[in-house]
Amino acid sequence: MKALHVITGLGVGGAEQQLRLLVRNLPVDCDVVTLTNPGSVAEGLTADGVRVTHLGMRGNRDLAALPRLARLIRGGRYDLVHTHLYRACVYGRAAARLAGVKAVVATEHSLGDSQMEGRRLTSGVRALYLASERLGHATVAVSPTVAERLRRWGVPEPRIEVVPNGIDVARFRFDPALRADTRRRLGLPRGAYVVGGVGRLTAGKRFEVLIRALAELPDNVWLLLVGGGPQENVLRRAAQHSGVADRVLFTGERPNGPAGAGPNGPTGPAGPAGSTRPTRPTAPADLDLPSLIGAMDILASPCAEEAFGLAVVEALAAGLPVLYVSCPAVDDLPRDAAPFARRVQGGADSFVQALRQACAQGPGPRSAPDAAHHYSIARSADRLMDIYTAATLGVSSA
Numbered sequence: 001m002k003a004l005h006v007i008t009g010l011g012v013g014g015a016e017q018q019l020r021l022l023v024r025n026l027p028v029d030c031d032v033v034t035l036t037n038p039g040s041v042a043e044g045l046t047a048d049g050v051r052v053t054h055l056g057m058r059g060n061r062d063l064a065a066l067p068r069l070a071r072l073i074r075g076g077r078y079d080l081v082h083t084h085l086y087r088a089c090v091y092g093r094a095a096a097r098l099a100g101v102k103a104v105v106a107t108e109h110s111l112g113d114s115q116m117e118g119r120r121l122t123s124g125v126r127a128l129y130l131a132s133e134r135l136g137h138a139t140v141a142v143s144p145t146v147a148e149r150l151r152r153w154g155v156p157e158p159r160i161e162v163v164p165n166g167i168d169v170a171r172f173r174f175d176p177a178l179r180a181d182t183r184r185r186l187g188l189p190r191g192a193y194v195v196g197g198v199g200r201l202t203a204g205k206r207f208e209v210l211i212r213a214l215a216e217l218p219d220n221v222w223l224l225l226v227g228g229g230p231q232e233n234v235l236r237r238a239a240q241h242s243g244v245a246d247r248v249l250f251t252g253e254r255p256n257g258p259a260g261a262g263p264n265g266p267t268g269p270a271g272p273a274g275s276t277r278p279t280r281p282t283a284p285a286d287l288d289l290p291s292l293i294g295a296m297d298i299l300a301s302p303c304a305e306e307a308f309g310l311a312v313v314e315a316l317a318a319g320l321p322v323l324y325v326s327c328p329a330v331d332d333l334p335r336d337a338a339p340f341a342r343r344v345q346g347g348a349d350s351f352v353q354a355l356r357q358a359c360a361q362g363p364g365p366r367s368a369p370d371a372a373h374h375y376s377i378a379r380s381a382d383r384l385m386d387i388y389t390a391a392t393l394g395v396s397s398a
Contacts, residue, residue: 001388002029004078006069006092008085010052011039012228012253013200014310015084015109018165020045025166025381028388031076035065035088040253060087066095073099079392083136085109090128093135103391104136107163111141111149112305130154137391140384142308145328163384164329165308166377172290172317174366182295185284186224186249193221193359196296196320198289198311199303201229206325208238209302212348213355215242221359226292228253251283254292293318298358301327302344302351313375316341319366323354330371338371340364 005023010016010032020041023030032045035057042052053072057065073081073096080103083092089106096104112121130153133139139155140163141147147162188194195214199205207225214223225235225248232250239245283292293299299315301324309327316322316330321340324330330341344354 001079001392002077003031003080003082003388004073004076005030005032006035006081006083006088006095007032008035008087009037009039010034010042010045011037012041014165014308015107016041018109018310019084020048021166021168021377022381022384023050024048025377026385028385031078033069033072033092035069035091057087057091066091066098069095070098073101079103080105080388082107082388086125086129090132093132097135102137102394103388105138105140105387105391106133106136107140107142108146108150108307109142109165110307111146111153112307126153133159137394138387140387143328144332146307161387163380163387164375165310165313166375166380167310167314167317167372168377169317169368169372172293172314172372173368174294174319176366178291179294182287182291185287186295188222188295189220191220193218194224194296194298195221195355196224196226196293196299196315197301198226198293198299198314199301201225201227201231201235203231204303204305205231206302206304207231207235209348209351210300211235211238211242211244211248213300213351214239214244214247216348216352217355217359219247221247221355223248224251224292224296225249226251226254226289249283251287251292254287254289289314290318293320296320298323298355300351300355301325312341313372317368317372319364319368321358321361321364323351323358329375333371333374336370337374338369340369341371 005019007019031051033053033055034042035055038054045052055065055069069091078101081092081096081101083089083106093104133155138159138161139150140161141150142165144162147160150160151157197207197210210223214221239248293315299320299322301312304325306326306328309329312322312324312327313329316338323342323344325344330338344350
């Protein structure tokens with residue numbers, strides 16, 4: 001089987017890194033097309049030996065991209081097209097049909113109750129999504145919660161499949177020696193309690209809640225924010241205003257592992273971390289996401305609308321306790337599957353109280369709970385192959 005993955009962009013993000021991990025684990029000959037932004041994940045895919053094509057799309061209304069993509073699909077003689085993220089789903093489904101490919105699968109990574117990929121869910125967004133959805137064979141939801149949202153939107157039940165995001169659990173396994181080395185290289189004081197936040201620095205992630213909470217916590221508590229995005233300067237100013245800038249580390253975008261070795265390659269700002277508290281702390285560029293998560297004492301996810309909660313699962317795989325507002329990956333499982341994951345409702349005050357309690361409890365056992373093993377990438381790839389097979393045979397995969 002020969003498959004083409006079409007995605008809106010390939011900068012560092014949950015959907016983008018999930019695509020690379022899937023391609024590594026699918027027993028299929030895969031190529032990738034990115035409509036825009038061939039960023040560091042594109043570099044990582046290329047290092048893996050995957051052919052990546054940048055379509056050069058100039059914006060949402062660049063209709064000339066549609067025939068270009070259709071020609072590419074036709075020329076590649078693909079058996080199946082798999083689309084990821086809103087713009088790629090709209091254009092990719094239509095282009096696949098124009099090219100004569102009827103086996104079209106889409107993954108819905110980021111559908112919330114009120115937004116999708118940071119855009120407000122308007123009637124126009126929904127109408128275009130539903131119109132294009134009917135051009136495909138199946139729409140894959142990354143959690144039962146997203147599947148229910150798709151049903152409420154009007155996607156027919158038989159067309160919805162659930163394939164959870166997956167992780168390479170071994171990549172996040174706790175390593176005490178690596179933890180000590182990473183904390184030293186970050187310039188963290190001995191005995192610092194590190195609260196972590198992982199994700200795109202956008203308004204929807206609500207990382208400002210953690211900065212407000214940090215201002216009310218003891219001086220030995222630090223905040224490590226792993227990710228890049230448009231809100232970084234806003235968050236830096238908030239940290240300055242709250243008087244905690246010397247206890248907040250911004251790492252920039254960090255893929256899941258070193259280029260050519262782990263699932264993704266390094267990126268983000270370079271520069272050594274000093275042993276004192278700098279005004280604008282940075283992190284060494286070669287520290288990847290598993291290393292940085294291992295340096296944390298707890299992960300906090302204040303985002304109110306998650307489609308899955310990949311960062312939470314990765315933290316659980318590292319044996320971290322987790323505080324979260326929204327995480328379908330945890331809420332869709334039995335309660336005892338993630339005993340050290342706690343849902344926090346409310347704003348900064350609630351996180352302050354929860355973090356104080358966590359600090360008092362100290363570090364946990366650092367072993368991965370059942371929830372982390374449940375979301376194995378191998379299991380997700382096997383389930384997706386069932387859907388691919390059904391799509392190419394033209395039968396229901398239910």
